[in-house]
Every structure is written in structure tokens, then in C-alpha cells.
Amino acid sequence: MKAVGIVVEYNPFHNGHLYQVEQAKQATHADVVIAIMSASFLQRGEPAIVSKWFRTEMALSRGVDIVLELPYIYSTQKAETFANGAIAILKEVGVEYINFGSESGDVDSFNQLSDFMHEHKDEFDQLVKKHIKKGYSYPRATTAAFQDLHPASNMLSLTEPNNILGFHYIKAIRDQHASIKATTTLRKQAQYHDAFVTGHAIASATSIRKALMDKDINEISHVMPEETFSLLNEYQRSYQLLHTWEHYFNMLQYKILSTPLTELRSIYECEEGLEYRMKDLIKDSMSFTELMERFKTKRYTWTRLQRLLTHILTNTTKTEMEEACSTYKPPYIRLLGMTQNGRSYLNKTKSDREVPIITKFSKASGIQKQIEERVTNIYLSPLKKEHFIKEMKQEFSRSPIILNH
Incomplete structure (x- = not known):
């Protein structure tokens, strides 16, 4: 069975994510889609609006076959560390492809940029340090350093957030000597920083979250699958909040x-x-x-x-x-959910894996487990006491979600 991996937050899963899943399958002819999903806190340093379990169910209901947890030690990091952690997990589960969304839509431009940056790595690092000393933020310093290198005018831009992540996925594949081929899906209509939901069927996650806080959820139901809409409503009804x-x-x-x-x-x-x-x-x-x-x-x-x-x-x-980050090889990989198709893939590839896939958090160990337990406690703390106690108990004993389709 051939697998394609995608690295996601699904905060929440919307029509743009559905489009990527469909395009990833189509571009790679993969039998299985594996999502590496951030758990409680995300790359921009904010809490996920609903729990990882609800977001896992959103994904499995619309084309994802396996959802694996991206641990906190990677999910709340700058692009380079975030990408390295995700690629390490995808490498361990044997995917042939990774698919990522981008403002470019052309994977050759990412490979060209990766070659260019590899060739000029020492010079680039020195330029970044020079700009940071000037008082630039790290993202601004890297952009300025890139411009200082005078790449060809047709070189991929590193000013767009998804292009930056895409570049770091390609770099991580090279650095980890992973036999993973990259494909990219052009972002449709909405862009990463778009602030408002329009009448289009696709909107950015940023605009959806803003609308969820400002409007009746029914006003934005057209930008997400029915399952997402239903699960968001269920979470709000059950816990009287969406995490902010x-x-x-x-x-x-x-x-x-x-x-x-x-x-x-x-x-x-x-x-x-x-x-x-x-x-x-x-x-x-x-x-x-x-x-x-x-x-x-x-x-x-x-x-x-x-x-x-x-x-x-x-x-x-x-x-x-x-x-925790001394090596990118994870001590374990946590399975959050799967379809029957996903289960078949994991069974067939079991003998190829060096790192165990755990189905219950009680089987985790080491520094990564200590951090995840503490982080989950904090994430759940705004819930009412009875919900908090119930959810924390379930965190240790809960088995992965399994959808039978």
C-alpha cells in the first residue's frame, strides 16, 4: 500500500483541507492518507479551539486514513524544528510522499530553492546573524538574508508562510536522508492570513476562527464539511467554550x-x-x-x-x-485515530518500523511523556471541573478513534 503524508493542525478542518486531501491522493495515487496533527497547542503559540480527539474525528470523516500526534516539543516550534519533527514521524511510518499546501503550487521550485540554500548555507547563516544583531526578528532576518544572497528572480519566495514550511519539509527530508518524495497543492482562493470569511466555499482557518468567536456558527457553515460543523457544535454544547x-x-x-x-x-x-x-x-x-x-x-x-x-x-x-529534541527520532508515535483502510496499512507495515506506535498514552515514556501530560493538563484546565477530571482520566486510557469506512 502506498501512503502520502500531510502535516496539519485542522483548527478546524475546513473545505480547504478537504481539497488538499483529495489533491494529495490524486497527485500521488496513494492508497492511504496519513495526517501528522498537532495536539493541544499549535505552531503560532495558541491553543487548538477544540481537542485533538474532535479534530481527529473531523479528519477521519473526510478522507484521512490515519491521524498521528505531532508532540508539543515540535508543534510549538519555529518552522525548521516543526518540519523536522513531522518528517521524522512520516519517515518512521514509511510514507512514500509528503504533500503540503503552498502559495507556489510548483514542487520543482521548492527543490531548486533547497539546492540553492544547501549550496549557500554557511553564507546564509552568517547573514541571518548579522540581521538579528541589527534588531530584526528571526523571520525578517531570514528574509533579508535570502535577499542578500541575490537568488535568481524566478526563485521561490520565502515571504509566504506555507512556502516557508514547504521549504523546511524539503530541507528536513534532505537532512534526515528520508526517501520521501514531495508534492505540493496550490492554495485555492483563501490565503493564510485572510481575516474574513466570504461567500466562497473555501476560507482560511484564521478567518474561520475569527468568525467562530464573532458570529453565529451557522453563518459560516458553507466553508466546512458537515462533520466539522456538527463536531464544533457538539464541543460547544458539551463544554460551553471553544479554546482561546x-x-x-x-x-x-x-x-x-x-x-x-x-x-x-x-x-x-x-x-x-x-x-x-x-x-x-x-x-x-x-x-x-x-x-x-x-x-x-x-x-x-x-x-x-x-x-x-x-x-x-x-x-x-x-x-x-x-x-527532548536532542534527536529527531521519536521514542514513540501516538496513534489518535484510523479508518479500516488505515488499520490495514499499519498492520502491513508493522515489521518495517523501528519506533513503536502506541494506542494508549499510558504506554508512553520518557521526557516526551512528561511534557505531554503536563501540557494536556493545562489545555483542559478551562473546562468545568467534572469535565476536566473525566477528560484527564480518559487521556491515559483512551484508545484511538476508529471509523469503519
Whole structure:
């Protein structure tokens, strides 16, 4: 059986994601689609609006055959580390292809760029350091360094977020010597940063999340599959919320105010005196949004600072991350859900895998398990007490979701 992998957040699963699943199958003639999905907290440093279990069911109901968890140690990272973690998992489960969405739509341009950047790696790294010393944010420094290299005018642009991730998937495949072929799907209609849902059937996840907070969900039902619409409604009915940073603000405020500066300094991504600025700003910020608007600078982007605050919320230290990410080979891979087709694939490829696929969190071990358990506790904390207790108990004993189609 031939498998294609996709790396996703599904926050939530919408018609654009459905289009990618269909295009990935069509482009590769794959028998199986494997999604590597971020769990509780996401790459932009924000909580997923609904749990990984609800998002897994959304995916399985519309063409994905296997959903595997992308651990926190990768899901809340800059593009390079995020991509390396995802590719390591896809490599272990034996996919022949990866498919990613892009603003380019031309995979040859990604391969051309990868060759160019590999050839100029040392020079590029030095230029990035030079621009960071000027006070540039890391994304701005990498863009400026890229422009300084004077690539050909027809070279792929690294200013678009999905192109950046795509480039890092290609780079990770090269660096890990993975025998994975890359394909890309051109993003249709909506772009990553689009802020509003229109009458089109495809909208960005950003605009959908904004609309979910501002409007009646029925007004945006046309941009998502029926199963997503139903599951979002079910989550809201059951738990009376869709997770946003504001649900965690009081906890974050307490955490920053009560933690000594030396301990804040030990948190992953806390650099260059940010702990002093946080301590000062958190005292009179009335909301998470207000804090972020005051916190961001030219040097530190909103996303970079959100990730730092996520690590403070979850008490994730530099030492822990260094240990957990010392190798990209995962200690285990967690299966969140599968179809019968997916189960058949996993059974047929079992003897080829070096890393165990676990079906219950109780079978996990090591530093990755310690971090995931703590992160899940924090993610579930806004739920009412009875729901929190139930969900935490289920987290250890719950088996993967299985859809029989």
C-alpha cells in the first residue's frame, strides 16, 4: 500500500483541507492518507479551539486514513524544528510522499530553492546573524538574508508562510536522508492570513476562527464539511467554550507574577531580558490580547512571543526542550485515530518500523511523556471541573478513534 503524508493542525478542518486531501491522493495515487496533527497547542503559540480527539474525528470523516500526534516539543516550534519533527514521524511510518499546501503550487521550485540554500548555507547563516544583531526578528532576518544572497528572480519566495514550511519539509527530508518524495497543492482562493470569511466555499482557518468567536456558527457553515460543523457544535454544547488564549490569561498572569525572574529565564524561548518586560506588562494588562499588543516589538513577532507565553504557561524549560529534541527520532508515535483502510496499512507495515506506535498514552515514556501530560493538563484546565477530571482520566486510557469506512 502506498501512503502520502500531510502535516496539519485542522483548527478546524475546513473545505480547504478537504481539497488538499483529495489533491494529495490524486497527485500521488496513494492508497492511504496519513495526517501528522498537532495536539493541544499549535505552531503560532495558541491553543487548538477544540481537542485533538474532535479534530481527529473531523479528519477521519473526510478522507484521512490515519491521524498521528505531532508532540508539543515540535508543534510549538519555529518552522525548521516543526518540519523536522513531522518528517521524522512520516519517515518512521514509511510514507512514500509528503504533500503540503503552498502559495507556489510548483514542487520543482521548492527543490531548486533547497539546492540553492544547501549550496549557500554557511553564507546564509552568517547573514541571518548579522540581521538579528541589527534588531530584526528571526523571520525578517531570514528574509533579508535570502535577499542578500541575490537568488535568481524566478526563485521561490520565502515571504509566504506555507512556502516557508514547504521549504523546511524539503530541507528536513534532505537532512534526515528520508526517501520521501514531495508534492505540493496550490492554495485555492483563501490565503493564510485572510481575516474574513466570504461567500466562497473555501476560507482560511484564521478567518474561520475569527468568525467562530464573532458570529453565529451557522453563518459560516458553507466553508466546512458537515462533520466539522456538527463536531464544533457538539464541543460547544458539551463544554460551553471553544479554546482561546483568553481562557488561560488568569493562569498565565498568576504564573508570571509568582515565578522568580531566574526561573522565568530558564523557560524555553525566554531570551534577552524578556522576563523583565513580561513581569512589568502583565501587572496591568486586562486581557491576553492587550498584553500581546503591548508586548510585541519589531524584534519579536506576535507568533514568537505567543510561543514563549505558551512555554511559560506549560512550564517548559530550555533544559527539557534540549533533551527532548536532542534527536529527531521519536521514542514513540501516538496513534489518535484510523479508518479500516488505515488499520490495514499499519498492520502491513508493522515489521518495517523501528519506533513503536502506541494506542494508549499510558504506554508512553520518557521526557516526551512528561511534557505531554503536563501540557494536556493545562489545555483542559478551562473546562468545568467534572469535565476536566473525566477528560484527564480518559487521556491515559483512551484508545484511538476508529471509523469503519
